[in-house]
Amino acid sequence: MVKIIDKMPQDLTGLRFFRLTVLRKAEKRPKNSYWICRCDCGNSRIVGRPGLINNKTKSCGCLNREITKMRCTTHDMTHSNTYRNWTSMKTRCYNENANRFKHYGGRGIVVCDRWKDSFKNFLEDVGQCPRGYSLERIDNDIGYCKSNCMWIPRADQGKNKKTCVPQELAQIFKRLYYVLKVPASKIAGLFGFHVTTIYNHLNLTKNNFIGKAHD
Numbered sequence: 001m002v003k004i005i006d007k008m009p010q011d012l013t014g015l016r017f018f019r020l021t022v023l024r025k026a027e028k029r030p031k032n033s034y035w036i037c038r039c040d041c042g043n044s045r046i047v048g049r050p051g052l053i054n055n056k057t058k059s060c061g062c063l064n065r066e067i068t069k070m071r072c073t074t075h076d077m078t079h080s081n082t083y084r085n086w087t088s089m090k091t092r093c094y095n096e097n098a099n100r101f102k103h104y105g106g107r108g109i110v111v112c113d114r115w116k117d118s119f120k121n122f123l124e125d126v127g128q129c130p131r132g133y134s135l136e137r138i139d140n141d142i143g144y145c146k147s148n149c150m151w152i153p154r155a156d157q158g159k160n161k162k163t164c165v166p167q168e169l170a171q172i173f174k175r176l177y178y179v180l181k182v183p184a185s186k187i188a189g190l191f192g193f194h195v196t197t198i199y200n201h202l203n204l205t206k207n208n209f210i211g212k213a214h215d
C-alpha cells in the first residue's frame, strides 16, 4: 500500500477534482470520508475522500466511458478501408521496396504534411472510404492532398464494365469534368474506359464537346 500524504483541508466542499466539483458531505457516512460531487456532465456521484485526493476518481464515470469509446473507435478505424488507403498511400510514396514505388515516390509524388503523420486529419478531409472505392488523385502529377484526392470506385471494377457505367460513376465523371475541369482523356485513363464512353456519359457527342476548352 502506498501511503498518501493528505494535505487537503478536511472540508472538501467547493473544491474541484478534474470533472468533479464537491457539493457537500455525504450523510450517514463516516465523517469527512465521502462526498457528494457534481460531474461536469451533470451527473452526481458519491466519492470517497481518497479517490478524490489521489486523483483516482476524475468523473462520475463518463470520462472512462469516453476513453473506452475513443479507443474502440480508433481501433475499428485501423481495420477499415479508410485506414488501409491511408497506409498504402504512404507506402507507395515512401517505401522504396514497395511494388509501385517507382510510379509514386520514385517520381516525386508525396503526401501533404497535414496527412503524412495524421490519420485523423486525413479522415477529417476525405471522410470514410465508401465500400468498393479507393483513394485517387485527380491530377496524377500532383501529390496526395485534400484538393487533389477523392474516393472513386475502384478502377478494376470500372474496367470490367467497360461501356455500361453505373449512375454514380457517371455522376463522378460529370463532377470531375465540369466542376474540377479534369480532361476527359484523363478521366478515361483513370477509370480504364475509352474516352468515347466518358463523352457519352457527359452527355456530349463528338460534335458537341461543350467542355472542349479544357480537353
Ligand SMILES: [Zn+2]
Binding pocket: 019, 039, 040, 041, 042, 043, 059, 060, 061, 062, 063
Ligand atoms: Zn460525468
